[in-house]
Amino acid sequence: MDRVPVLKLGDILIVSIQIDLQDQSVLALQEDLADQVVATGARGVIIDITAVEIVDSFIGRMLATIAAISRMLDADTVVVGMRPAVAITLVELGLSLGGVRTALNLEKGVALLNHLEGSKIASVTR
Amino acid sequence: MTTPATLPVTSNSDVVLVRQHVRTVAVDVGLSLVDQTKVVTAASELARNALVYAGGGRVRVEIVHNGIRRGLRLTFSDDGPGIPDIERALTDGWTTGGGLGLGLSGSRRLVDEFDVRSAPGEGTLITVTKWAR
Amino acid sequence: MSVSAEAGRRRIEELLQEHQERVFKRWLQLAASSAGHGDRGDLTGQLREIYQALKQSFTDSGDLSDLRGLLAELSRSRARHGFSPSETAVMVFGLKEALYESVEADGSPEALRGFIWFSRIIDDLGLFTIESYAVAREKVIIDQAEQLLELSTPVVKLWEGIVAVPLVGTLDSARTQVVMEKLLQTLVDTGSEHAVIDITGVPAVDTQVAQHLLKTVVAARLMGAECVISGIRPQIAHTIVTLGIEFGDIVTKASLADALAHALRESGVDFVRRRTHVAVRTEER
Numbered sequence: 001m002d003r004v005p006v007l008k009l010g011d012i013l014i015v016s017i018q019i020d021l022q023d024q025s026v027l028a029l030q031e032d033l034a035d036q037v038v039a040t041g042a043r044g045v046i047i048d049i050t051a052v053e054i055v056d057s058f059i060g061r062m063l064a065t066i067a068a069i070s071r072m073l074d075a076d077t078v079v080v081g082m083r084p085a086v087a088i089t090l091v092e093l094g095l096s097l098g099g100v101r102t103a104l105n106l107e108k109g110v111a112l113l114n115h116l117e118g119s120k121i122a123s124v125t126r
Numbered sequence: 127m128t129t130p131a132t133l134p135v136t137s138n139s140d141v142v143l144v145r146q147h148v149r150t151v152a153v154d155v156g157l158s159l160v161d162q163t164k165v166v167t168a169a170s171e172l173a174r175n176a177l178v179y180a181g182g183g184r185v186r187v188e189i190v191h192n193g194i195r196r197g198l199r200l201t202f203s204d205d206g207p208g209i210p211d212i213e214r215a216l217t218d219g220w221t222t223g224g225g226l227g228l229g230l231s232g233s234r235r236l237v238d239e240f241d242v243r244s245a246p247g248e249g250t251l252i253t254v255t256k257w258a259r
Numbered sequence: 260m261s262v263s264a265e266a267g268r269r270r271i272e273e274l275l276q277e278h279q280e281r282v283f284k285r286w287l288q289l290a291a292s293s294a295g296h297g298d299r300g301d302l303t304g305q306l307r308e309i310y311q312a313l314k315q316s317f318t319d320s321g322d323l324s325d326l327r328g329l330l331a332e333l334s335r336s337r338a339r340h341g342f343s344p345s346e347t348a349v350m351v352f353g354l355k356e357a358l359y360e361s362v363e364a365d366g367s368p369e370a371l372r373g374f375i376w377f378s379r380i381i382d383d384l385g386l387f388t389i390e391s392y393a394v395a396r397e398k399v400i401i402d403q404a405e406q407l408l409e410l411s412t413p414v415v416k417l418w419e420g421i422v423a424v425p426l427v428g429t430l431d432s433a434r435t436q437v438v439m440e441k442l443l444q445t446l447v448d449t450g451s452e453h454a455v456i457d458i459t460g461v462p463a464v465d466t467q468v469a470q471h472l473l474k475t476v477v478a479a480r481l482m483g484a485e486c487v488i489s490g491i492r493p494q495i496a497h498t499i500v501t502l503g504i505e506f507g508d509i510v511t512k513a514s515l516a517d518a519l520a521h522a523l524r525e526s527g528v529d530f531v532r533r534r535t536h537v538a539v540r541t542e543e544r
Contacts (some may be wrong), residue, residue, distance in 0.1 A: 020145060023138040023174075054145065054163055056170040057228045080483065084443035085163035087478035093167060093232035094218055102483035104450055109483075160440055194397070259433070 004029045006036050012113060013037065013075075014106075016048040026062045033066055037073045044113035045070050048106055050081030060095045067100045076101065076116050080109035130188035135202075137182075141173045144185055148200065151187055155198045156258045165198055165256040168233040172202045172252055175229045180206020180250065190255065197238070197257040202250075209244040216242070267373025271358075272317050274370065278361040283310055285360060289353035305333050310354075323384075330384055331391040344392035348385040355381050412438045414445040421453040421522045422446065423515065427460030430468045439475040446484045453522040454479060457515045459490030469504045476509050485525065487511070489518035 002025055007014045013036055015029065033045060047063065049055065055063075067077040080103045090097075101116075103109035133144055148169040152162040169185070176183035183204025190199045209215045218231045230252075234240040239255040275282065287306055312326040330351070337347045355378050362370045412434075417423050424442050442454055456472065458464070464472075476486040489512040491499075499506065512518040520530070 020142050022142050053149070054167045054170060056167050056174070057232060058170075058174060082482045083163075084440060084447060084478070084482065085160045087443065087481040088160050088440070088474070089163045089167045089236065090481055091474045091478045092164065092235050093171075094228050094235065095232070096477070097481060102481055104447060104452060104483045108450070108452065112483075158440075160436075 003032070006032055008036075008040055008042070011041075011043040011117075012046060012110065013040065013042045013044070014046045014048065016051070018051045020053070021059060023058060026059060030062055030066055030069070034069050034073065037070055037075050042075050043117060045075050045077045046106065046109045046113070047077065047079045048081050048109075049079060049086070050083070050105070052086065053083070055082070055086050055090055057093065057095055060090060060093075060097060063100055064097055067097075071099070076113055078103050078109040078112055080104070080106050130186055132184055132186045135173045135176045135183050135185055135204075138177070141170060141177065144173045145170050148187060148198070151189065152198050152256070155189055155196045157198065157256060158259060161256055161259065164236040165200075165254075168236040168254055168256075169200055171229040171233045172200070172254070176202055176204045176206070176250075180204035183250075192257065195257050197255050199253065199255045202252045202254075205249040208246045208248050208250055209242070210246045212242050212244060263369065263372055264376065266369045267371075268317075268376055269373070270365070270367065270369040271362075271373035271377045272314070274358065274361050274365060275314055275317075279310075282354075282357045282361055283307065286310070286354050286357035289356060290350045301336075305329075305336070309333065313354075326384070327387060330388050334388040334391040335395050338392055338395060344389045347388045347392065351385040351388055352381060412441050414442055416449065416451075417455065417519055418523060418526075418528075420449075420451045420526050421455070421519065422449060422451045423455040423457055423519075425457045425460065425515070428462075430458075430461055430464065432467045432471065435468050435471040439471060439478075442475065443478060443482065446479060446482060452484045453526055454484060454486045455515065455518040455522060456486055456488045457490045457518070458488065458495065459492070459515065461490075461492075461495070464495050464498055466502050466504065469499055469502065473504070473506065473509070485510070485522075487518040487521055489513070489515050 002019050002022070004015055004017055004019070004021075004025060006029075007016075013033065015033065017029075019025070021029075036042065037045065045066065047066065052059075063077075063079055067079075070077045078101045079097065082102060101112060103112050131147065133147060134140055135144060145166050149162060149166050152165050157165065173185060176185075181204075183202060183206070186201040186203075188199050188201075190197045214220055216231050216234065218228065220231075221229075230242070233254065237254040237256045239253070241253045242250065243252075244250040283306070287303060290302060290306060309326065309329050312329050316323050316326050334344070334347050337350075338344070358377065359374065362374045412424070414422055414424050422442070422445050424438055426438065442456070445451065446454060456475070458472075472488060476488070479486045487510045488506075491511055491513070510518075510521060512521055523530070
């Protein structure tokens, strides 16, 4: 089983999904992220799905669950880079990622988290 | 071309393989990117359904023709407990497996043709077709 | 009887060979009279090729593929010159009449029997020209429909981070889908967080189209962008409400100008009116 690496940048944890996710990897990622949020005291989580070709209800639910868990641990979650075809398919499937914030790309995701925090929590050149 | 092909659905890694194979064939058939994504997502939902509710099954992937149009047909079959109430199983949000209840109803919206045959104790046969525009 | 049929075939082949000049001249005459206008030299060349291919197909034990290729070409070129498919078919049928004169002169039972067989082949070939006409026509229609879709879907940039699609004309489901996919892709490509869908030029909206618009707005949100729908005319607003379509919290504006102002405000741009001029200042974030 492939594990998805979790990167830390300032107060933000960044996860970039680059592989076709198996269900176990999804569940493992969910646990890893919760552990990391607590261990690092991160204030924000960014999940980059630019490379993800499909999001089915299982992966969709994972995204919503991660957002809900992070919120309980006082961190905001932003999903970035969703492809148009994936977004259209999710809408047709009837899945709304309630409670998940989204941004067009990583840069805008970081900007959104900074905006939410009201102050800069990571210095990334814009 | 590798179709028609029958793939097993007996583990989580099979679901990934089914997705990848369906994607390859969808490209061959000439589906648009959005339609490819829709049919692969439907395949993922239905394969997981077979795994969760019937403990496994198989899917046949084939290219079909209708006049000058080409399409992709997936036939999922399993020997599981079957669906007692198909009408209800096709309702958004109805689930007995602890999921979101979007597998069947959502997949139906992602394809052009959708057919379920099932009876308690006799397994389930689901046929879906997506036509190239 | 089968011996006689075989003899008939042979006799026809002989007649086509022996009376080649006479039959061909007559056929050309018939074809030209039905053709009326057009390039006569061109026609002679095409018919001669077909005549040769027909004779060739008999010696090749009935392989008609070359002949069909030529006929398809004939059908296409005639269609380009404005002939109807039945005119082309009648031209092919003319070969029967042309040959019949030789058969009549011959008068043998083999020739008459063979003529029945020959007629059947020519009938098939005539029908084949109609079929190829239909196939060619269908392809033209499909190509044009695709070109039209491409043409009718401009996505324009209004401001840094704001794009718009001005929709004009009747929206069908397929076209709406194409426009919407293009809009969403443009959001990604340009990194725009705001989109305006302007439907001022749309005369009517049905349930399906309204659903597509809604789905696009929701899909854009999933991607991290906001859509504003502008230019909803009173009749369309009426239809949408009557159809019971829920627009929810989607922002709608009367005009494209209002929608642009809204999107600018949302992206942190302030308007300041200075004397009679309007100046625009971007707020530092």
